[in-house]
Amino acid sequence: MAPTKNDEKPQPGDLIEIFRSGYQHWAIYVGNGFVVHLAPPTEHANAGACSMISVTCDRATVKKEEIWNVVGSDKYSINNLLDENYEPRPIREILREAESLVGNKLPYCVFRGNCEHFVTELRYGKPESRQVRKAMEIGVGVGVAAIVGFGVLALAATLFGSKDKEKQTK
Structure with a gap:
């Protein structure tokens, strides 16, 4: 037991x-x-x-x-x-x-x-239900992290894309 x-x-x-x-x-x-x-x-x-x-x-x-x-x-x-x-x-x-x-x-x-x-x-x-609340918070946290992650990737792509274009025009 x-x-x-x-x-x-x-x-x-x-x-x-x-x-x-x-x-x-x-x-x-x-x-x-x-x-x-x-x-x-x-x-x-x-x-x-x-x-x-x-x-x-x-x-x-x-x-x-x-x-x-x-x-x-x-x-x-x-x-x-x-x-x-x-x-x-x-x-x-x-x-x-x-x-x-x-x-x-x-x-x-x-x-x-x-x-x-x-x-x-x-x-x-x-x-x-605390379990449900925690699961929802984790789910929302993961969702926000994914959105932030995609935003950072998009920003990086934009920045690096701009630098590549600058190099091409020089």
Whole structure:
């Protein structure tokens, strides 16, 4: 079993971040060794790159499973990432809603409705995904770098092209 970062014991309502290969899966701890999570068909412990296929899924199932069955041999940590931004909802409400959703099939979209959106909405009433935000920032950064790179190349070509023309006219 993989330990948490600090070997902390999760409390009901805590968000659990599970470090898979290339992405993080998220669950919410509901007590007695169980978590509730939004799982597309390809999401399971030790799924590795195969779980990346979840980007093609449009539905996912809300599951209640033992934490160690979800974590597998991956590392995890308690990560109530938005506590500084939002007041967590009352624990009773979080747990009641999480339990009421178990077994439901929900719309799934890696960009607008993934497992991280699911658990942050349960805890804070706000569906947010830091992973999506980071991916978008990286994508925008790469796009800007490409535009800047093309601009520099175009400028260099213009400058060197002008110098070549000057040499030809002398």
